[in-house]
Amino acid sequence: MNMNDTYMPTIIGFLCNWCSYTGADLAGTARMKIPASLRVVRVMCSGRIDPLFVLKGFLKGADGIMMMGCHPGDCHYQKGNYNARRRFVMLQNIFESLGLEKERIGLWWVSASEAPKYAQVTKEFAEKVKELGPNPLREEIFL
């Protein structure tokens, strides 16, 4: 059996309550196809996503981590997504400096009405992560 047929990357999604999570809901009610291995965690705002959340997921062996929030300028709390963007930039920068796979983390803006976009980006990201293969940290037990 080819491993690639059965391998389903584990993806964690941190979705903001007001835009992306509602968008995901809409995608669900519209019966759009979403990668089955995406685990969604609802946060009240993308600005709530502490880099530690992403790091913990990454170190525990998640194959990909998605951060999603309202489009810039549309944040329910005015500026949370701007903070999220800075944190994401910092995290990517740190990953790059240490030679870790920064492709495994990503940031998307998905509004409450963008169910098709949600379906599309999750699918695309799942495919990309599948290509990258399992997170090598799964094999690293003694971290």
Add this chain to the structure above:
Amino acid sequence: MSDAIKINKGIEEAVQDLLKSLLEKDKIKGVFTLRKMDDLGAVAYSLFTNADELKNALPLYPFMPVNAGKVLSDFTLQGATQEPVAAVLRPCEIRAFIELVKRTQGDLENILLISSTCGGVYPLKILKGNDQKSRQAQYWESVKKEDIDPELRETCRMCEDFIPHNADMVIAAAGIEDMDTQCTIYLNTQKGKEFASDVPGSKTSEELEGGKIEELKTKRQEQKAKIFEQFEKEQMGLKSLVKMFAPCLGCHGCSHVCPICYCTLCEFDSKTCEYRPTSIESELKLKGGLKVPPGNIYFHLGRMSHMAVSCVSCGMCSDVCPVNIPVATVFSRVGAPLQEVFEYIPGRDLEEAVPSGTYKEQEFMESGK
């Protein structure tokens, strides 16, 4: 050109004279600097209020028992000191203090910051011993000649920010050949000029930066490139990262001495990061093994994500590490590109907001898709 005072004495004596005169003329009520604790080389930061006690002060002693920025923050946490105090700090300590003031953890008012063009400090591991006298001589010789002593802290050897930002008075040390006979103290701010209005020495006007200072900067930059290159060769990638942090005891000493890690309730010291029997069990089921104590890489990467952008590269963390992990080098290496992205030098300017606490609407447009 900036105003300066010239004292015709050796550098150490001149600084002592300056502090003594400030204290005696009641311009300041206290001096915060290193104090000799025994004859074997032990020193500790101390507050002097008595001018006679100052003979035990060692303002330029090349060791850093604690980042003084952290201590000054403790003093001024609830507001400015009631009386004016002079503090003799190293440039990175001032930068750390400024970073803390930005985070409302201190107050600059009533503190006269005195610093020097810094030649670096030695690791605390070689602090005690009978050879302190010869080490001192060796240190000052290398400062005069602008050689980079290979025994210095690694972060000191590659430090480019050895000219103090925000100091009121700057003692010229690096590259001064005749420091045994005379000493120049630059007055960078209005505050510095006011305090120095009637101290001993002749007033002049001189240029601090230029020739020799630039030479040293180039030397340090070369050193930095070399150390970083070595680091990239050996420590890049997951495997090397795991290997490097493998000996970590999880003592969290590096975060406790870090001047930027000011949180009283650190996430990593909290219950959230404690492994309960149930989480140990679930981890074992998931992975089939567990390092004890767990979560060391999470701790280091997490701390990096929180504070590396403000890292002043003082080197305290490497110094206290009981298992010799080059923590400071990693943080400097990670911090450098991070600070570059935000065009930020920690502690350069009090008005500059900490990058992790601010944002611009039009930036990193390509980062969110």
